Amino acid sequence: MSDIENRTRDVMAKVLQVAPQDISPDISRKNLPAWDSLKHMNLMLALEEEFGIEFSDKEIADLSSLHLLVDALRTKHS
Amino acid sequence: MQAFALRFHHFGLASRRPEQTLKFLKGLGHEVAMQVYDPLQNVNLWLCPHSSMPTVELVAPAEGQGPLDAILTQSSESIYHLCYETEDLQNSLEALKTGGFRVICVSPPKPAILFDDRRVSFYMIKDFGIIELLESR
Numbered sequence A: 001m002s003d004i005e006n007r008t009r010d011v012m013a014k015v016l017q018v019a020p021q022d023i024s025p026d027i028s029r030k031n032l033p034a035w036d037s038l039k040h041m042n043l044m045l046a047l048e049e050e051f052g053i054e055f056s057d058k059e060i061a062d063l064s065s066l067h068l069l070v071d072a073l074r075t076k077h078s
Numbered sequence B: 001m002q003a004f005a006l007r008f009h010h011f012g013l014a015s016r017r018p019e020q021t022l023k024f025l026k027g028l029g030h031e032v033a034m035q036v037y038d039p040l041q042n043v044n045l046w047l048c049p050h051s052s053m054p055t056v057e058l059v060a061p062a063e064g065q066g067p068l069d070a071i072l073t074q075s076s077e078s079i080y081h082l083c084y085e086t087e088d089l090q091n092s093l094e095a096l097k098t099g100g101f102r103v104i105c106v107s108p109p110k111p112a113i114l115f116d117d118r119r120v121s122f123y124m125i126k127d128f129g130i131i132e133l134l135e136s137r
Helices: A003-016 A037-051 A057-062 A066-077 B018-028 B089-098
Strands: B006-015 B034-038 B043-048 B056-061 B077-086 B103-112 B118-125 B129-135
Touching (some): A037 A066, B077 B089, B089 B129
Antiparallel strands (some): B034 B043, B043 B056, B103 B118
16 A cells, blocks of 8 residues: 555544544445545545645545545645 | 625524524524525525624525535534625635635535525635635625
8 A cells, every 4th residue: 555545544534533444445425424525625625734735626526535535646746 | 904805794503403493592682584495505594683692594404415414413503604795705715815724615606595695605714614705796
């Protein structure tokens, strides 16, 4: 698992208030009820702070799974 | 003159049991100036001004999904937004960003039946919370 994915999972666990082991590779807003609209906003803000980046409004709307988040963060970090 | 050109308008109070919440507000001396169902948000709304205290907007979920689903998960009631009036929405948003605040649009401008179809929009301000911006005509 990459450093970016590890850090993303740590932030998700904290913001979504779920155990790190419950964050499966295919986790998304569709299959995790705790990942609601309000927590999504807080998650995006927390990831922005963790990685020192800023998401666009479209990214905030579209990045709805761990997989998509990690891909976007890799692109922004490269 | 404050930097963002915003004027306080009301507190937004979400409740799953609006009858009891209204009873409390009336006990405090608030009146119900208007009550409507807002189909764009799928919520029931009561605007409750007071002669000497800030106005409260009581917001209760209607049938089906709505914007309060995420707000009322931990508690049956919550003061979840502060509303400010703006003469110029874009100017206020730019001023917030220029002031160094991270602003995320939660809900873009749409007409609000409770405010005579004046447009309202919602934003998450990092380190502050959710604000509603009510546009002047």
